[in-house]
Amino acid sequence: MTGNDVISSRARPILADVYADGDAAQRWSDTLLITWLNEGTRLIAEKRPESLLTAAYTMATYADIAGIGDTVIVPDKYRDALTDFVCSRALDQDSQDERDLERAKGYMKNFASKAGISLALTGGGA
């Protein structure tokens, strides 16, 4: 799973942040979304340390991704959870809008559920 799989293929379409002609958008920069992707990945790695197991008794060292094409360190099964996390953070940024705030909370709840992390440990939603 690369940063693209989360950000470009999933989070941006959900956030309606893709132009019709396919050009990259945008409301949120790759740099910003990568920052949130790393934040979510780190949270999973901290709260679900087994996500860093690459084989029995072999644990990877956590590392942020620097570019959108880099491979995210946790397994693919967390892809949807990370998408929810990125969307939550992005919508939280627009939280002057009450509806976006509610959506942000909903996505954070989904993240916690899919990642198997207590919602309280995520900050309780946006």
Add this chain to the structure above:
Amino acid sequence: MITAYTGFVPSMAVRLPDCSPDMLQQALWLAGRDFCLESESYLQELTAIDSVADQKEYTLTIPDDFDALRVFEVRVLSEYDVTNSLKGVVQDASKYDFHVKTGVLEFFVAPFQEIITGGLVVELVLAPYEDENDTQLDFEWIRRWGTYIKAGAFEHLFSMPKAIWFSEKEEKKFRMKSREGIALAIREVKTSGTTRPLRINGRGWL
């Protein structure tokens, strides 16, 4: 046919879908070692050793990636025994010591007065390392006790307080199952897999 612990993973993943396969395998390795440590039922006969006249100490070759827990049986064979594939004479445990750290079997009196090829047969109680490459395990034995080793793995996993699957109730259930397996394995070793009653033999003083 299951030939490694990974063969147990699919049936365990159904019960614990949130747990990664690597973690399930890790728990199986740990449970397998615990089962061996507690039941002392993983026995392995070493390649027969050539005797040396008047030698009291024999350094055993412990299988790679295993801890030797103790000697289960030592047999001394005559040339006639070796030629005719007989078992030889089982040595009373009071006649030798086994130094676990060095793997040296030390007889108090030299058991041979002559060289006999394959005259010394030793069976050891072993436990695989926790991070054992499990392809070296005797999987006939693993399959025999697999249900209980899996129970031990579940017991270990359900007892992890920070894990989302933590459950005291499940832990207790699997602990009982695991204990049951260990008790059965102990009994099987003590009775050599027969229905003979358990008999405790005290170690001699001489």
